[in-house]
Amino acid sequence: MKTADTIRLSLQALRRYPLRSTMLLLAISIGVAAVVMLTAVAEGARRYVTGEFASLGTNLLIALPGRSETAGAGLQGMLIGETARDLTLEDVIALTRSANIARVAPIVIGGGTASWRSRERDITVLGTSASLLEVQHWTLGRGRFLPDTDMDVLSPVCVLGGVVAEELFPSRDPLGEWIRIGDARCRVLGVLAQAGVTGAFNTDEVVVLPIANVQQMFNTPGVFRIFVEAVSGERIPEARHDIIETIKARHQGEEDVTVISQDAIITTFNSIFGVITAALAAIAGISLVVAGILIMNVMLVAVSQRTSEIGLLKAIGAKNRQILGLFLTEAACLSVLGGILGFLIGTFAAFVARNLYPIIDFHAPEWASAAALGVAVASGLVFGILPARRAARLDPVLALQKR
Amino acid sequence: MIELRGICRDYAVGDQTVHALDHVDLAIASGEYISLMGPSGSGKSTLLNIIGLLDRATAGTYVLAGDDVSGLDDNALAGHRQSKIGFIFQSFHLVARLNALENVELPLVLAGADAKERRARAQRMLESVGLGPRMHHRPDQLSGGERQRVAIARAIVMEPTVLLADEPTGNLDTASGGEVLRIIEQLNRDGIGLVVVTHDPEVGRRAARHLKMRDGKVFSDDRRES
Numbered sequence: 001m002k003t004a005d006t007i008r009l010s011l012q013a014l015r016r017y018p019l020r021s022t023m024l025l026l027a028i029s030i031g032v033a034a035v036v037m038l039t040a041v042a043e044g045a046r047r048y049v050t051g052e053f054a055s056l057g058t059n060l061l062i063a064l065p066g067r068s069e070t071a072g073a074g075l076q077g078m079l080i081g082e083t084a085r086d087l088t089l090e091d092v093i094a095l096t097r098s099a100n101i102a103r104v105a106p107i108v109i110g111g112g113t114a115s116w117r118s119r120e121r122d123i124t125v126l127g128t129s130a131s132l133l134e135v136q137h138w139t140l141g142r143g144r145f146l147p148d149t150d151m152d153v154l155s156p157v158c159v160l161g162g163v164v165a166e167e168l169f170p171s172r173d174p175l176g177e178w179i180r181i182g183d184a185r186c187r188v189l190g191v192l193a194q195a196g197v198t199g200a201f202n203t204d205e206v207v208v209l210p211i212a213n214v215q216q217m218f219n220t221p222g223v224f225r226i227f228v229e230a231v232s233g234e235r236i237p238e239a240r241h242d243i244i245e246t247i248k249a250r251h252q253g254e255e256d257v258t259v260i261s262q263d264a265i266i267t268t269f270n271s272i273f274g275v276i277t278a279a280l281a282a283i284a285g286i287s288l289v290v291a292g293i294l295i296m297n298v299m300l301v302a303v304s305q306r307t308s309e310i311g312l313l314k315a316i317g318a319k320n321r322q323i324l325g326l327f328l329t330e331a332a333c334l335s336v337l338g339g340i341l342g343f344l345i346g347t348f349a350a351f352v353a354r355n356l357y358p359i360i361d362f363h364a365p366e367w368a369s370a371a372a373l374g375v376a377v378a379s380g381l382v383f384g385i386l387p388a389r390r391a392a393r394l395d396p397v398l399a400l401q402k403r
Numbered sequence: 404m405i406e407l408r409g410i411c412r413d414y415a416v417g418d419q420t421v422h423a424l425d426h427v428d429l430a431i432a433s434g435e436y437i438s439l440m441g442p443s444g445s446g447k448s449t450l451l452n453i454i455g456l457l458d459r460a461t462a463g464t465y466v467l468a469g470d471d472v473s474g475l476d477d478n479a480l481a482g483h484r485q486s487k488i489g490f491i492f493q494s495f496h497l498v499a500r501l502n503a504l505e506n507v508e509l510p511l512v513l514a515g516a517d518a519k520e521r522r523a524r525a526q527r528m529l530e531s532v533g534l535g536p537r538m539h540h541r542p543d544q545l546s547g548g549e550r551q552r553v554a555i556a557r558a559i560v561m562e563p564t565v566l567l568a569d570e571p572t573g574n575l576d577t578a579s580g581g582e583v584l585r586i587i588e589q590l591n592r593d594g595i596g597l598v599v600v601t602h603d604p605e606v607g608r609r610a611a612r613h614l615k616m617r618d619g620k621v622f623s624d625d626r627r628e629s
Binding site for chain 2: 013016309315319320400
């Protein structure tokens with residue numbers, strides 16, 4: 001018997017009971033669609049979170065003052081009043097000498113107000129150096145970023161976030177205008193492109209000034225964070241080592257700096273979400289096993305309904321193996337069709353979700369879709385074996401007598 | 404052609420053993436027309452099933468066309484059924500979802516025949532039973548007589564050596580029953596062996612050789628002079 005004929009006869013048999021076949025298709029497709037949709041959600045969340053961290057910058061290390069291995073300064077620190085030493089601009093400049101470090105951008109951050117003529121607005125004041133633009137992959141809407149001067153040089157200039165610029169200068173080009181930040185006056189050099197929250201900051205709501213100006217404004221000698229970009233991904237460990245050693249040497253051998261690498265964070269999140277995705281896939285996969293049991297039940301009913309047909313097939317020369325093949329093919333056709341249908345439903349649902357919530361990229365990972373289809377077909381076959389064997393082993397005389 | 408020696412068929416019913424066939428000896432030459440008659444429970448259907456290889460004898464020897472087929476496994480029996488035996492049933496046993504042509508093609512499909520060739524052969528068979536114009540009808544669109552003619556076309560499409568008919572006219576009115584008998588008798592004249600199990604003495608009398616059974620034994624075997 002030819003394979004094409006086996007499939008054709010199986011499909012004809014399935015068409016004979018449209019309601020029952022549709023229900024089975026539905027059961028399987030819901031199972032597959034559940035796997036596709038749930039893993040799409042988990043995968044979308046993973047991409048969203050890791051994307052957020054990735055947008056902090058590439059090959060990025062963040063240095064912050066103090067050791068983070070104890071909570072705060074610890075009990076001893078509380079008793080004898082020991083606190084972490086500030087990171088200073090001299091520390092930052094020392095870091096730029098490392099061969100493993102491409103760029104260094106110090107950060108001082110605080111709240112403030114910006115005003116131009118009668119307009120005033122609350123803003124985030126961000127003091128940094130020229131290299132932050134590249135470190136954070138920001139794009140300028142117009143004008144220039146901070147000048148690439150020494151970090152400790154005061155300079156009355158600023159760069160406005162997109163929304164700040166729009167609201168202070170609703171009908172005017174802000175470039176070259178003098179605005180007031182707190183008590184200081186500065187000239188607008190450029191405007192950042194509007195992008196919402198990118199990386200560590202909401203760039204729309206920020207006014208960027210040279211770090212020396214902000215240190216003066218807030219009367220602080222310290223640096224809040226240092227963003228360090230390693231020359232390449234492979235050199236991140238060396239760059240981290242350099243940061244710690246440089247700061248230690250400058251702080252009398254005290255290792256009072258914490259270095260966070262964004263890669264480490266991303267890796268952690270990736271592995272957490274990987275486990276979540278797999279767990280969701282497994283939970284949804286259980287519905288495929290349920291669908292398989294449903295196939296078995298319905299096929300058993302089909303075998304008993306079609307007993308006389310099986311008897312006839314045997315009378316006209318069908319071998320047991322052929323009967324087995326016919327019923328297994330029916331189960332396989334159901335599960336393959338159901339699997340494909342479910343995959344399409346799940347993919348379509350992910351597509352709809354992507355359009356409803358564009359910030360999250362709902363996409364089922366390939367392995368999950370493939371596994372869902374594989375489990376659907378396997379459960380169809382495994383649970384189809386029992387009914388098919390029952391059909392193949394029917395006694396032809398008894399089968400023909402049944403009507 | 405067909406040779407049965409000491410065939411027994413026992414069934415266990417509860418803790419009793421029923422002897423459906425009790426040491427039956429029978430020889431059938433090729434191309435014979437035989438009627439097999441007897442009261443219900445006399446074993447005539449069991450004998451037909453054994454001849455048709457649907458059932459296995461508990462004891463005895465069965466030689467079919469020179470091959471000893473007693474003790475063969477399911478697969479081998481299916482092979483012999485496919486090539487040598489055609490069945491006609493009282494209730495037709497057509498597959499309801501397939502049209503007449505597809506029903507007739509079914510044995511060829513199982514045998515793995517080429518689609519074009521089997522279509523042509525099935526069409527020829529349907530034309531020979533007078534159903535050429537109705538070959539695309541499904542069984543529920545055909546009359547009882549027509550259904551039985553489809554079943555006959557299906558039974559002969561593999562060119563068997565013997566046709567086994569179990570009450571072929573049992574579900575038919577006299578006119579269509581007569582038509583069915585004429586067709587299978589014509590096939591017999593063309594050389595196919597024919598064994599008809601029947602209750603109806605009218606039908607039984609038409610055969611050239613009359614077997615009568617009772618209690619699992621053949622008790623009378625006459626040949627009509629022709």
